[in-house]
Amino acid sequence: MTKILLTGFVPFLDYKINPTMKIVEKLNGEIMDGYEITGRILSVDFQQSAQQLKQYIAEIKPQIIISLGLAGGRFKITPERIAINIKDGEADNIGYTPVDESIYDDGVDAYMTNLPIRNMVNRLCKEGFPAEISNTAGTYLCNNIMYEGLLYAKQHKEVRAGFIHIPASFDLAIQHGKIPGWNIQDLITGIRLCIEEAIRVSSCDVD
Ligand code: PCA
Helix, strand or coil, rough: CEEEEEEECCCCCCCCCCCCHHHHHHHHHCCEEEEEEHHHHHEECCHHHHHHHHHHHHHHHCCCEEEEEEEECCCCEECCCCEEEEEECCCCCCCCCCCCCCCCCCCCCCHHHCHHHHHHHHHHHCCCCCEECCCCCCCCCCHHHHHHHHHHHHHHHHHHEEEEEEEEEHHHHHCCCCCCEEEHHHHHHHHHHHHHHHHHHHHHCCC
């Protein structure tokens, strides 16, 4: 069966809950239009998460790679357009704090996703879920994992890869106190819609 690798992250910084974990756990094992979703959780650790992603890709051999990340403070579901060759930002969960580092010294500056992000956003909005394309995945773990996924997709032409940032869930918003939150069921439904759009274009690739 054709495979989708769906990843989420563990909690990090002052976000004690990461709703991407719940979404990934919920969708793990679901079959949509002949595509099987395999969910995996990544560490918030620059070194380890890239290795984990590569290991999961090698194990699952996905046709589609969709990574999810929490963007605490965003109001909408935001499929990302671009990943850049930079690591910079706050400490990861093991205390590593890169400053202006390249992900790869000889890496290209940026990669654009080949997921159908415009279709995803249009579909979400049509179904009543606020969404927009984001033109920056930041320079922290999410950008790092998106860059790794896109690098793999560039090397494997049949693969589509990308990243979707989501807002906080209600429980996280309440716990945090300063960020907007969504119902977790709506987040799950929203990601399902995005996956449906990814499958739609991916199945044309292989036809
Ligand atoms: N969001 C962070 C890293 C882990 C996550 O869920 C980010 O946006 O980089």
